[in-house]
Each structure stands twice: as C-alpha cells, then as structure tokens.
Amino acid sequence: MRKTLLLFSLVLLFSGISKAQIAQLQALYIYNFAKNIGWPVEDSNKDFVITVIGDNQLATELNKLAATKSVGSRKVVVKELTTANGLQKSDIVYLGESKSSQMTNLITAHNDNKYLIVSGKKGHCAQGAGISFLSEGGKLKYEISNRNISKRGLQVSQKMLSLGIAVD
Numbered sequence: 001m002r003k004t005l006l007l008f009s010l011v012l013l014f015s016g017i018s019k020a021q022i023a024q025l026q027a028l029y030i031y032n033f034a035k036n037i038g039w040p041v042e043d044s045n046k047d048f049v050i051t052v053i054g055d056n057q058l059a060t061e062l063n064k065l066a067a068t069k070s071v072g073s074r075k076v077v078v079k080e081l082t083t084a085n086g087l088q089k090s091d092i093v094y095l096g097e098s099k100s101s102q103m104t105n106l107i108t109a110h111n112d113n114k115y116l117i118v119s120g121k122k123g124h125c126a127q128g129a130g131i132s133f134l135s136e137g138g139k140l141k142y143e144i145s146n147r148n149i150s151k152r153g154l155q156v157s158q159k160m161l162s163l164g165i166a167v168d
Contacts, residue, residue: 019057020057022135022140023055023057023058023060023061024061025140026058026061026120026133026140027058027061027062027064027065028065029133029140029142030050030058030062030092030094030118031062031065031069031071031076032160033092033116033118033131033160034048034050034071034076034091034092035071035072036156036157036159036160037116037149037154037155037156037157037160038154038155038156038157039071039091039114039154040114040153040154043074043091043114044072044073044074046074047074047075047076047077048070048071048072048074048075048076048077048091049077049078049079049089049090049091049092050062050066050076050077050078050079050090050091050092050093050094051078051079051080051081051087051088051090051092051093051094052078052079052080052081052094052096053080053081053082053083053084053087053093053094053095053096053099053102053106054081054082054095054096054097054098054099055094055096055097055098055120056080058094058096058120059078059080062076062078063078066078071091082099083099083102084099084102084105084106084109085105085109087106087109089113090113090115091115091116092115092116092118093106093115093116093117093118094118094119094120095117095118095119095120095121095124095129096120097119097120097121100119100120100121100124103119103124103127103128103129104127104128106128107127107128113152114152114153114154115152115154116130116131116149116152116154117129117130117131117148117152118130118131118132118133119131119132119133120132120133121133122134122135122143123143124143125143125144125145125148125167125168126167128148129145129148130144130145130148130149130152130154130156131143131144131145131149131164134165141164141165142164142165143164143165143166143167144156144160144161144164144165144166144167145166145167145168146161146166146168147168148168
C-alpha cells in the first residue's frame with residue numbers, strides 16, 4: 001500500500017493535482033481502508049458495499065477498482081446517492097465535501113449501523129466520521145478517529161492508525 005500511494009503521490013506532486021487525480025487517489029485510499037478494518041463476521045458472505053454520497057468522480061474511480069478487486073473474498077459493489085436519506089446497508093459510506101452539511105443526519109439517522117464513515121471534508125472526525133480526507137502541502141492525507149470507528153462496532157488496524165493523523 002505504501003509504495004503504491006507514495007508513487008502516486010509523487011506523480012501528483014510534480015504534475016499538478018486535478019480533481020480527477022484526487023478522486024483516483026481517494027479511491028485507492030478507500031480500497032486500502034477496506035482491507036485494514038475488522039468487519040463483522042456475519043457480513044463475510046455478502047457483497048462489500050461502498051456508498052458514495054455526492055461525488056460522481058470518486059464513484060467512477062471506485063467502480064474501476066471494483067471491476068478487478070475484492071475485499072477478502074467479498075465482491076465490491078459501489079452505490080451512488082445524492083443524499084444520506086436513501087442510505088441502505090453499506091460497509092463504507094463516503095460523504096462528499098459538497099454534501100458535508102448532511103453529516104449530522106448521517107450520524108444520527110443510522111447510528112446503530114456498522115459502517116465506516118469517510119468524509120471528503122477536513123475536521124469531520126470531530127462530528128462523528130471515522131476518517132476525514134484533507135490536503136496539506138499539496139498532499140492528500142487523512143484524519144482518523146479510532147473512537148468513532150470503534151463506536152460503530154469496527155476495528156481498525158494499527159498500521160492504518162499510524163499512517164493517518166490521529167484525532168483522539
């Protein structure tokens with residue numbers, strides 16, 4: 001994971017970062033997050049569902065990965081929504097920056113669901129997200145809240161914690 005992300009980050013640094021390239025990098029991160037979270041055993045025979053709210057480019061990039069990758073033995077399925085209201089069973093829910101005002105609704109309406117909330121807006125871990133993307137010095141990074149991830153009944157690997165910016 002580190003080599004792939006490092007190489008991709010270097011390419012982006014020297015070529016100017018476009019929104020499409022950011023979406024490609026975020027998709028790689030999200031796929032790697034999926035591999036480094038302890039998911040409920042009862043879901044191991046089901047599709048691995050990633051729901052993207054408000055970011056078509058990211059959904060496109062995740063669909064490209066889903067065509068050739070899996071999470072363990074689970075087939076990856078990407079769903080797109082325009083609001084958090086239609087959310088159904090998911091393993092990862094990504095809330096795009098343009099929909100950041102829906103974070104409170106996402107947290108409270110689906111409080112007992114076991115899914116990882118990833119946000120495209122810095123600081124959302126303080127509002128309940130497990131992971132929030134941010135750009136710092138031209139690099140894509142992520143904040144991570146072990147507390148928020150644990151509240152959802154999930155376990156995060158030490159490797160993933162050490163690579164992110166811990167907020168609790």
